[in-house]
Amino acid sequence: MVAVVRRQLGIRAVGHAGTLDPFATGLLVVLTGRATRLARFIESARKAYQAVIEFGRATDTEDSTGRVTAERVPEVWPDRDRLDAALAALTGVIHQRPPAYSAKHVAGVRSYALARAGRAVELPEVAVTVHRLEVTGWDAPRLTIEAEVGKGTYLRSLARDLGEAVGLPAHCAALRRTAIGPFAVSDAMAPTLVTPESVRPAAAMVAHLHQQSVDVAAVRELGFGRRVPRVGDGDGPAALVAAGDGRLVAVAEATEDGWWQPIVVLEPAA
Numbered sequence: 001m002v003a004v005v006r007r008q009l010g011i012r013a014v015g016h017a018g019t020l021d022p023f024a025t026g027l028l029v030v031l032t033g034r035a036t037r038l039a040r041f042i043e044s045a046r047k048a049y050q051a052v053i054e055f056g057r058a059t060d061t062e063d064s065t066g067r068v069t070a071e072r073v074p075e076v077w078p079d080r081d082r083l084d085a086a087l088a089a090l091t092g093v094i095h096q097r098p099p100a101y102s103a104k105h106v107a108g109v110r111s112y113a114l115a116r117a118g119r120a121v122e123l124p125e126v127a128v129t130v131h132r133l134e135v136t137g138w139d140a141p142r143l144t145i146e147a148e149v150g151k152g153t154y155l156r157s158l159a160r161d162l163g164e165a166v167g168l169p170a171h172c173a174a175l176r177r178t179a180i181g182p183f184a185v186s187d188a189m190a191p192t193l194v195t196p197e198s199v200r201p202a203a204a205m206v207a208h209l210h211q212q213s214v215d216v217a218a219v220r221e222l223g224f225g226r227r228v229p230r231v232g233d234g235d236g237p238a239a240l241v242a243a244g245d246g247r248l249v250a251v252a253e254a255t256e257d258g259w260w261q262p263i264v265v266l267e268p269a270a
Contacts, residue, residue: 004191005030009199017042018180021156023063026177027185030194035202037264041237041251044151045181045208046131051172053159055141058169062099062156070169077140078166086165087133087145090158095125099156128153142173181208202266203241203248210234212260213243222250223269227259237263 006014015036017029026049029042056073059066078086100121129150137144143162147155156172163170178185182204189198218228219242228240236253240260249267252260 001028001030001191005032005194008191008194009196015039018047018177020177021063021175023065024175024177026175027180027183027188028177029180029183029205030191031205032199033202034266035205037266038202038205038251041206041209042180042183046179047149047151047153047177047181048179049147049149049155050136050176050178051145051147051155051159052174053143053145053162053170054173055143055163055166055168055170057171058160058163059171060100062154062160062171063175064171064173066171072169073141074168078168080135080138082166083135083138083143083162086162087135089165090161091130091133093127093129096128096153096157096161097125098123098152098154099160126152130158133158201247203239203246206237206239206248206251209251210236210238212238212240213246214240214249215243219249219267220269222252222262222265223267225262225265225268227252227255227261230254230258230260236260 002014002016006012009032011032013033013036015031017031017039020026020028031039054064055077056071057068058070060069061067100123130153131148131150132146134146135143136146147158149155155175159170159172176185212231212234214222214228218240221228222240234254237251238254238260239248240250240252240262241247242249249265250262251264252262255261
């Protein structure tokens with residue numbers, strides 16, 4: 001994806017925000033130029049998915065590409081009430097164990113690399129936020145859901161945990177990311193269609209953050225990495241945009257004494 005966009009635009013500075021599992025499809029936000037430094041603010045935004053969870057089989061990767069590790073077909077599949085109750089218990093701030101086949105680091109090595117080498121990997125649980133889980137279809141053994149989740153949440157792990165909640169092995173059979181923050185897959189384009197004219201302004205990348213307009217004097221101060229006065233009660237991170245044309249100048253954190261301290265500067269002083 002990144003390589004294709006580089007060729008299309010003829011530039012080297014291209015990156016992406018929020019990786020997708022190899023078996024998944026959907027939205028990937030690609031950044032160019034100085035905007036590549038904004039990736040962390042997009043990765044922290046709420047994400048939306050469509051997922052298919054298949055009951056009756058568990059795999060070592062917790063998705064459809066892995067080796068089957070457990071298999072059981074019940075006499076009676078769970079009914080909707082039981083599934084809804086299990087999904088409700090997995091909503092909110094929960095503790096989730098990431099998949100062994102993930103990009104998490106274990107002693108400096110990617111977890112998936114250790115798993116592929118046959119080394120047992122048991123990652124510690126982490127607190128994640130699941131904003132919404134909604135059933136859109138149930139045709140046993142496959143459950144289709146829509147999910148909105150916070151940073152670091154694995155839908156593969158949700159599938160595994162949902163299976164455990166109803167007493168069945170389970171895995172994520174299909175996954176499609178439909179949104180990241182203000183970006184929707186319905187507005188996306190194929191990388192081979194990208195042109196300089198289709199690249200959105202940097203300010204659009206952080207439209208979900210608190211925003212404050214800054215004047216010419218403040219733009220200069222930010223260019224030197226200096227803090228500027230904070231207006232209102234907004235906390236950070238915040239997008240500081242130039243008054244008049246709305247271009248993104250910097251992303252800043254709030255200080256306790258009423259200033260914005262830049263953490264990413266898009267227009268460094270010459």
